Amino acid sequence: MSKDVYTLTSPDGKSMELPIRKGTTGPDVIEIGRLFAEQGVFTYDPGFVSTGSCDSDITFIDGKEGVLMYRGYPVEQLAKHSNFVEVAYLLLYGELPTATELTQFDTSIRTHTMLNEGMLRFFTGFRYDAHPMAMLSAVVGSMSAYYHDTMDINNPEAREVFTHRIIAKLPTIAAAAHKLTAGQPFIYPRNDLNYAENLLHMLFAVPAEDYEINQVAAEALDLLFILHADHEQNCSTSTVRMAGSSGANPYSAIAAGISALWGPAHGGANEAVLRMLKEIGNAKNIPKFVEKAKDKDDPFRLMGFGHRVYKNFDPRATIIREMCHKVLDQMGRTDSPLFELALELERVALNDEYFIEKNLYPNVDFYSGIIYRALGIPTSMFTVMFAIGRTVGWVAHWREMITDPGGRISRPRQLYSGAAKRDYVAVKER
DSSP states (O other), X not given: OOSSEEEEEOTTSOEEEEEEEOOSSXXXXXXXXXXXXXXXXXXXXXXXXXXXXXXXXXXXXXXXXXXXEETTEEHHHHHHHOOHHHHHHHHHHSSOOOHHHHHHHHXXXXXXXXXXXXXXXHGGGSOTTXXXXXXXXXXXXXXXXXXXXXXXXXXXXXXXXXXXXXXXXXXHHHHHHXXXXXXXXXXXXXXXXXXXXXXXXXXXXXXXXXXXXXXXXXXXXXXXXXXXXXXXXXXXXXXXXXXXXXXXXXXXXXXXXXXXXXXXXXXXXXXXXHHHHHHHOSGGGHHHHHHHHHOTTSOOOOTTBOOSSOSSOOHHHHHHHHHHHHHHHHTTOTTOHHHHHHHHHHHHHHHOHHHHHTTOOXXXXXXXXXXXXXXTOOXXXXXXXXXXXXXHXXXXXXXXXXXXXXXXXXXXOOOOOSOOOOOOOOGGGO
16 A cells, blocks of 8 residues: 555456545545446445545544544533534534624524424324324424425525524424423423523423523533534434435435434434333342343343444543533432432443443443433433434534535445346246
8 A cells, every 4th residue: 555545456466546535634545436447346344334425524533532523623622611502503614603603693593493383283193102203203304395495405595594494493393292292282482592491491391380491401401412413424414414415305304314313223322221221120230230231142231331433432421421410419310219220330330340341431322311311301302302412413414415516326335145137937837
């Protein structure tokens, strides 16, 4: 391998030079677009473990070192000094906003929060026990039937309106889904509240009495949204990019991302954490379940520990752990057996040689599930909360993808292992 090209030689001696592309930081990539045309072979990489699907300047992850950066800014700095709306601006536009830009952006988001009344009636068509993620995906997909003015993906102004609209309305849609399952009346958004406060108000307020927003809860939600805002080319983000690459309207692309996020291996992991804690049941059962997790022949796994990308520690978990303990302390939930169980499991895992050796540290899903539960958010809403934060990342990637002059429709290839060519046989002769 030279400095700028990788020389590939096939078994029959046919060689070709593949360009090496270098990013700002992180591993280099080998450009293989000409491989089939010149060598007659495809690459095979299930799960895209070693395949770069695009060129992006939004988010960088170094899993080995536990690094996560948005537009070059370490997530630790943003979590400490910034807020979700400012981070959203950064991800969307590439730079931190000036005071004027931030005020204008925040005002725009606040004034786009209401839903078309026809969309609210859409909720009455769902069963009372419909999963909130099913409602979220369906309603977001239906937005293309209500907001025709933002359907032209080649119109910069339409893209801009869509961007503000989808980020502003996701919390309203999410809260409406919760109110349906709770059997309570829908609560309209308030423009005088910030992003997290407004969501809490729509989730928990009722017309019969005043609702006082808990600032610790609002602070925790804002932090969680920052940490969930983007995570490079994950499953749901790649889904948004793939759906959008066909030229589909942006609401359809985001709805596709929501559906991908719903999977238990992705956004549903924090739901799985709570189910696991309920299965363990009592702190005295922790040693037994820890041994089950160590047994390679036992299908049981400790949910919320370890991460496919982070081979050291999840930097988001380090940040959210402190907030988790703050929420439990200040909101008076430490007397709950479930939370005591979670904290004891955390203590055992952090001090167990097996988990230390395997780098199986509690990840962001472990702590986010505990926080959501402490805030009174139902387990079925956990992934919805994830989607609210991640929508910013989805939109940022969609905008980047749709304006890429070299962009093409996504179309992976395959290794075919089915039957070889065979001829049809009439039914009476079979």
